[in-house]
Structures are given as C-alpha cells and as structure tokens.
Amino acid sequence: xxxxxxxxxxxxxxxxxxxxxxxxxxxxxxxxxxxxxxxxxxxxxxxxxxxxxxxxxxxxxxxxxxxxxxxxxxxxxxxxxxxxxxxxxxxxxxxxxxxxxxxxxxxxxxxxxxxxxxxxxxxxxxxxxxxxxxxxxxxxxxxxxxxxxxxxxxxxxxxxxxxxxxxxxxxxxxxxxxxxxxxxxxxxxxxxxxxxxxxxxxxxxxxxxxxxxxxxxxxxxxxxxxxxxxxxxxxxxxxxxxxxxxxxxxxxxxxxxxxxxxxxxxxxxxxxxxxxxxxxxxxxxxxxxxxxxxxxxxxxxxxxxxxxxxxxxxxxxxxxxxxxxxxxxxxxxxxxxx
Amino acid sequence: xxxxxxxxxxxxxxxxxxxxxxxxxxxxxxxxxxxxxxxxxxxxxxxxxxxxxxxxxxxxxxxxxxxxxxxxxxxxxxxxxxxxxxxxxxxxxxxxxxxxxxxxxxxxxxxxxxxxxxxxxxxxxxxxxxxxxxxxxxxxxxxxxxxxxxxxxxxxxxxxxxxxxxxxxxxxxxxxxxxxxxxxxxxxxxxxxxxxxxxxxxxxxxxxxxxxxxxxxxxxxxxxxxxxxxxxxxxxxxxxxxxxxxxxxxxxxxxxxxxxxxxxxxxxxxxxxxxxxxxxxxxxxxxxxxxxxxxxxxxxxxxxxxxxxxxxxxxxxxxxxxxxxxxxxxxxxxxxxx
DNA sequence: GTCTGGCACTCGCGTGCGAAGAGTGCCAGG
DNA sequence: CCTGGCACTCTTCGCACGCGAGTGCCAGAC
Numbered sequence: 001x002x003x004x005x006x007x008x009x010x011x012x013x014x015x016x017x018x019x020x021x022x023x024x025x026x027x028x029x030x031x032x033x034x035x036x037x038x039x040x041x042x043x044x045x046x047x048x049x050x051x052x053x054x055x056x057x058x059x060x061x062x063x064x065x066x067x068x069x070x071x072x073x074x075x076x077x078x079x080x081x082x083x084x085x086x087x088x089x090x091x092x093x094x095x096x097x098x099x100x101x102x103x104x105x106x107x108x109x110x111x112x113x114x115x116x117x118x119x120x121x122x123x124x125x126x127x128x129x130x131x132x133x134x135x136x137x138x139x140x141x142x143x144x145x146x147x148x149x150x151x152x153x154x155x156x157x158x159x160x161x162x163x164x165x166x167x168x169x170x171x172x173x174x175x176x177x178x179x180x181x182x183x184x185x186x187x188x189x190x191x192x193x194x195x196x197x198x199x200x201x202x203x204x205x206x207x208x209x210x211x212x213x214x215x216x217x218x219x220x221x222x223x224x225x226x227x228x229x230x231x232x233x234x235x236x237x238x239x240x241x242x243x244x245x246x247x248x249x250x251x252x253x254x255x256x257x258x259x260x261x262x263x264x265x266x267x268x269x270x271x272x273x274x275x276x277x278x279x280x281x282x283x284x285x286x287x288x289x290x291x292x293x294x295x296x297x298x299x300x301x302x303x304x305x306x307x308x309x310x311x312x313x314x315x316x317x318x319x320x321x322x323x324x325x326x327x328x329x330x331x332x333x334x335x336x337x338x
Numbered sequence: 339x340x341x342x343x344x345x346x347x348x349x350x351x352x353x354x355x356x357x358x359x360x361x362x363x364x365x366x367x368x369x370x371x372x373x374x375x376x377x378x379x380x381x382x383x384x385x386x387x388x389x390x391x392x393x394x395x396x397x398x399x400x401x402x403x404x405x406x407x408x409x410x411x412x413x414x415x416x417x418x419x420x421x422x423x424x425x426x427x428x429x430x431x432x433x434x435x436x437x438x439x440x441x442x443x444x445x446x447x448x449x450x451x452x453x454x455x456x457x458x459x460x461x462x463x464x465x466x467x468x469x470x471x472x473x474x475x476x477x478x479x480x481x482x483x484x485x486x487x488x489x490x491x492x493x494x495x496x497x498x499x500x501x502x503x504x505x506x507x508x509x510x511x512x513x514x515x516x517x518x519x520x521x522x523x524x525x526x527x528x529x530x531x532x533x534x535x536x537x538x539x540x541x542x543x544x545x546x547x548x549x550x551x552x553x554x555x556x557x558x559x560x561x562x563x564x565x566x567x568x569x570x571x572x573x574x575x576x577x578x579x580x581x582x583x584x585x586x587x588x589x590x591x592x593x594x595x596x597x598x599x600x601x602x603x604x605x606x607x608x609x610x611x612x613x614x615x616x617x618x619x620x621x622x623x624x625x626x627x628x629x630x631x632x633x634x635x636x637x638x639x640x641x642x643x644x645x646x647x648x649x650x651x652x653x654x655x656x657x658x659x660x661x662x663x664x665x666x667x668x669x670x671x672x673x674x675x676x
Numbered sequence: 677g678t679c680t681g682g683c684a685c686t687c688g689c690g691t692g693c694g695a696a697g698a699g700t701g702c703c704a705g706g
Numbered sequence: 707c708c709t710g711g712c713a714c715t716c717t718t719c720g721c722a723c724g725c726g727a728g729t730g731c732c733a734g735a736c
Contacts, residue, residue: 135485141473147473239591250574257572
C-alpha cells in the first residue's frame with residue numbers, strides 16, 4: 001500500500017502536469033507544493049509510484065507524467081468534485097432558462113458544457129424508453145399515407161411516415177387516434193408494446209392491416225438504435241489537445257461522428273453519479289487517449305438520458321466533473337418545468 | 339493577356355500542387371507535363387504569372403504555388419467539371435435510396451458528400467420559405483398548451499409549443515385546424531402571412547387571443563433565422579488539411595459550429611450552377627484558407643436549399659464540383675419522389 | 677521575336693557536433 | 707527513513723556547414 005505522502009506526490013504530479021502540460025520533475029514538485037521533504041525523497045517516492053504503474057517517464061532523464069492508472073487513482077481517491085461557484089451556477093441557470101423547446105435546451109446545454117469545460121460536449125436527448133407518452137398524433141397526409149407523431153413528457157417529438165396498405169378513412173383515423181391515446185397517454189414507453197397489442201382486433205377487417213402497420217411503426221421508433229439522438233459541440237476545443245495532436249485528433253473526430261460509438265460510450269456508464277472513463281478504459285480505440293466524463297440527467301429522481309464531455313486524459317477532473325454535474329442538475333430542472 | 343501556353347503552365351502548376359502538396363518547380367513541370375518547351379521557358383512564363391499575381395513563392399528558391407487568384411482563373415477558365423463515372427452515379431443513387439425520412443435523406447447526403455470529396459460536407463434542410471405547406475396540425479397537450487406542427491411538401495416537419503392566454507376548447511381547436519388547413523394547404527409558405535391575416539375575425543372574442551398567438555407562432559417559424567437548419571459531417575477530413583494545420587483548423591471548426599456563418603456562406607452563392615468561393619473570397623475570416631463549393635438542390639426546377647463542401651483551397655476543384663453537382667441532382671430526385 | 681542552354685546565386689533543409697540543462701539513480705551519512 | 711551529494715543519461719538548442727532545388731539572367735540559336 002502506498003503511504004500517505006506518496007499519494008500526495010501523485011496528486012501533486014497530476015495537478016502540475018494538468019496545469020503545465022509538461023513532465024514534472026522532483027525539484028519542481030518540492031518547490032511548488034510544500035511537501036516538507038527534499039527532492040531526493042520525492043525521487044524515491046516517484047520511483048515507487050513508477051514501479052506500481054501510476055506514473056511514467058516519456059524518456060530517461062525527463063520528468064514523470066501520470067498514466068491512465070495514475071489518473072484513475074487520482075479521480076477515485078485523491079480528488080473530490082469541485083463545486084461550481086455561486087456566480088457560475090447563476091450563469092448556468094440564466095443561460096438555460098431562455099430555451100424555447102427541447103431542441104433549444106439541448107443545443108444550449110451543448111454550448112454551455114463546451115464553454116465551461118473547454119472541451120467537446122455531448123448531450124443525449126431524453127431517451128424514449130425512459131420517458132412517458134404525452135400524446136400520440138396521427139395525421140393523414142395523403143389517402144394512403146399517414147404521419148405518426150410521438151410526444152413525450154420531456155418535450156421530445158418524433159415523427160414517422162406510415163404507408164398504408166389500403167386507404168384509411170377519416171373516421172377510422174379518428175377512432176384509432178382516440179383509442180391509441182386513451183391506452184398509452186401518460187404511460188411509460190416501455191409499456192406501450194403490451195398496451196397496444198390487441199388494438200387491431202377492435203377494427204373492421206379492412207382496416208386491420210393499416211392499424212398493424214401504424215403499430216409496428218410506433219414500436220420501431222422504440223427500438224434502441226432509432227430512439228436515441230444526441231448533439232455534440234465544442235469540437236474546436238480539440239485543438240487544445242496538445243502538441244502531438246495531429247495524430248490524436250483524427251480518430252477522435254471520427255469517433256465523434258459515429259453516433260453509435262458515442263451512445264455506447266455514454267450507455268456504458270452505469271454509475272448513478274458522475275462517471276469518468278480514462279484513456280484505455282474506453283472501449284473504442286480512437287478514444288484511447290481521451291477521457292470521458294458523463295452523468296445522467298432527468299426531470300425527476302430518475303435519469304432519462306446522459307450528457308458529458310470528451311477531452312484529453314490530461315484534464316482538470318475535479319473542475320470538469322463539477323461542471324458536468326452542475327449542468328446536468330439544471331437541465332433536469334428545466335425539463336421538469338416544461 | 340496571358341498566352342495559351344502560360345495558361346497551360348498555370349493549369350499544370352495547380353494540378354501538380356493539388357496532387358503533391360508541395361511547391362512545384364520548372365523542371366518538374368516539364369517532366370510531368372509535355373509542354374514541348376524547356377524549363378527555362380517555363381521559368382519565364384512563371385515569372386510572368388507571378389507578376390500577374392496568379393502564383394507565388396513561399397520563399398526564394400522554392401517552387402511556386404497557386405494564389406487564390408490563380409485558383410480562381412483555373413476554376414473559371416482552365417478546368418471543367420469532372421462528371422461522375424457510371425459506377426459512382428449508381429453508388430450515389432443506391433446510397434440515397436434507402437432513406438426513410440427527410441432527416442435520413444439529409445444525414446445520408448452529408449455522409450455521402452464527405453466520403454466522395456474527402457472533405458467537410460454541409461447540407462441545408464429544404465428552406466421553409468421556398469417550400470409549400472402540406473399540412474398544419476394543432477394538438478392540445480394541456481388545457482392552455484398547444485403544439486403546432488408544420489409539414490412541408492419536402493417532408494420537413496417543424497414543431498413549436500404555444501402557450502394560450504386562456505384555455506382553448508376542443509371544438510375551437512378543430513375549427514381552427516380546419517380553417518387553417520383549408521387556407522394554407524398546398525400554398526407557398528411565403529404566402530401564408532397574408533392568407534391567415536384575418537383569421538381571428540372568424541372566432542368568438544374569447545378565442546381570438548389564442549388564435550392570434552397560434553398565428554404569430556406560425557409566422558415566427560418562417561423568420562429567416564429560425565427557419566434554416568443544416569447538418570455537417572466529415573470533420574475528420576479536416577486533418578487532411580496540410581502540415582500547418584493546427585493553426586488553420588481551429589478557426590474552421592469554430593466557423594463550422596456557427597450555423598449563422600455557414601448559412602450566410604451558402605446563402606451568398608447566387609449562381610444557379612455550382613458556386614466556388616476560394617480563400618479570401620469567403621467573407622468569414624476563419625475560412626480564409628478554405629474553399630467552399632456549393633450548389634442549390636430542389637425537387638423541381640427550383641432550388642429549395644443548398645449543399646456543399648468546405649475544404650482547403652488546395653483541392654481537386656473539377657472532381658469536387660462534379661461530386662457536389664451529382665449529389666445535389668440525386669437528392670433533388672429523391673425529394674421529388676417522396 | 678521567341679526559345680534554349682548555361683551559369684552564378686540564393687536559400688531552405690538536413691546533419692553533425694558540442695554545450696547546457698534538467699532530471700534521475702544511487703550511496704553514504706545523519 | 708530522510709537528506710545532500712555526485713555521477714550519469716538524455717534531450718534540447720544553437721550553430722556551422724554542405725547539399726540541392728530552384729531561380730534569374732544572359733548570350734546565342736532558330
């Protein structure tokens with residue numbers, strides 16, 4: 001087990017490296033942090049930390065930089081979450097309050113997170129499967145063409161085209177609309193499949209085909225792959241990655257364009273609080289030199305979606321975690337109000 | 339006026355520089371293109387081209403690279419648009435054909451353009467003001483809360499929340515819905531304001547406030563700033579910008595995040611065909627070292643929106659223009675079918 | 677007039693070398 | 707267990723040098 005002082009040395013190394021972006025040596029450490037011991041002692045501690053794999057040297061006769069494992073220990077044991085100051089909290093609230101609809105909320109959240117953390121922000125739309133149905137609407141666009149519109153309690157709106165096998169009368173449409181809503185309005189999306197199962201039975205034979213088509217389209221929107229949406233922003237902050245960034249930045253940009261990758265990334269974090277995935281802890285190869293800080297947000301006690309940031313492993317973890325947590329909290333509030 | 343051969347020299351310089359990314363000298367030119375003259379002659383021509391400002395030397399004793407003005411001449415006079423090959427055209431069609439709704443069409447178009455041109459792709463959603471209304475729907479979400487849904491002939495769907503000054507009855511709602519649709523369905527969005535102007539007069543005094551609110555929300559969605567949407571993709575291609583890219587890439591990423599900037603960029607191009615804006619021709623400073631190739635697309639003869647790519651000034655103009663034009667053509671077809 | 681070959685000149689780039697500096701590991705003594 | 711000292715290792719930086727690409731200009735040929 002590492003002694004208390006060695007942990008302090010690790011903490012100091014992480015803090016200095018994050019600040020300066022340069023390998024940190026024993027002398028600089030004793031000067032900037034009053035550890036009460038000499039550089040030589042620190043050197044011994046550093047050697048021990050290196051043996052354990054918490055820090056590494058880019059090359060002999062250079063200072064040390066933290067490894068992924070070192071950051072992990074730092075995040076788990078050595079650093080708390082830095083709370084936002086009162087003015088910051090007020091700014092967050094002001095910024096989010098002007099939003100006019102869900103798209104606007106998400107867009108503002110992305111901008112806000114990107115600005116606060118100076119990193120790439122990712123915000124997932126409230127998931128359908130974790131929301132309740134507010135309303136289902138059916139519109140007739142053409143004799144054999146309907147539009148299905150889903151509205152959730154979180155303000156999300158999804159639409160799908162439905163091509164009917166046979167023309168569908170206005171009366172049947174009104175009937176279906178009413179029946180659908182009486183069954184699913186206010187219910188959880190996950191319950192919808194079982195709630196509408198027997199709906200075609202209530203209709204005349206000629207309409208059953210269309211009703212089934214509508215229902216299967218409705219169920220399709222709930223399939224994992226279709227139902228998730230997200231927005232990213234602040235990619236310009238990728239330029240702050242470091243000097244070696246030309247090689248690093250490309251796979252990151254590629255990963256960010258793959259929604260599937262990002263969704264998996266956010267989805268993996270099961271922790272109810274702020275989750276941090278550091279470097280190689282990220283399954284996706286392109287993100288091996290980044291850290292992802294994410295957290296769930298929701299209008300009530302329960303999370304309806306995730307948001308987070310992607311940045312270099314060399315990031316200010318306490319500050320980033322604080323910002324992410326605070327933003328999630330306020331977004332939850334805004335959603336609850338609307 | 340420049341002689342025919344000098345123009346050929348300029349063309350050769352552009353082609354070589356685009357290919358190699360390195361300043362091109364007189365000797366290399368005569369070797370790779372059979373101009374039928376000696377390097378010395380080419381040198382004289384190059385000196386003349388430099389005097390006219392079409393090419394420049396990064397430093398003495400280096401080869402020449404084209405200036406923005408040189409690219410301009412190349413695009414205008416020396417190069418055509420390279421048509422897509424038959425297999426390429428088939429691939430484009432296949433790729434776009436599977437789309438299920440407008441979002442999907444736009445998303446696929448972005449991916450396609452980015453892949454074909456290996457550059458950053460920008461696709462604008464069909465503009466509301468240049469579309470016609472297919473349907474207007476009003477839903478009651480709460481006693482004093484409505485949702486307004488707009489559907490265009492191009493498949494675009496916009497929704498807005500409306501907070502009513504007083505609760506609005508179901509009968510009035512149906513009435514308003516019917517009247518609205520009978521007036522505007524099938525009409526151009528630009529005509530909507532005058533078509534609905536006197537609509538409140540048809541209602542009881544107590545409902546007039548709500549009707550006006552709904553109408554003003556409807557008109558708001560048509561305001562320039564709100565009505566435009568776009569999607570970008572292929573930002574990973576920014577890494578192909580060149581060696582000096584850390585400095586160049588940041589303002590470009592920033593510009594790409596500003597929808598306003600991009601919309602202005604696309605909006606400026608008035609040409610009915612493919613428009614090319616080279617380097618400093620772009621008003622936005624961050625895009626001074628990029629070229630933008632854009633074109634309008636639409637279901638009929640008329641353009642309903644623009645699409646294009648953003649890349650380094652050192653790009654394959656004929657190929658890019660060909661790809662952009664071809665994609666626009668097929669997107670137009672797809673929209674017309676749906 | 678226009679093109680060509682020749683020639684001197686300029687400059688950027690890569691290389692090699694040496695000094696400086698930062699940082700380390702180890703050891704003996706407090 | 708901590709500390710000061712010391713030798714050692716590497717990287718970085720500055721600098722001089724030579725190479726080579728490329729130019730500009732000129733005199734002569736077609």
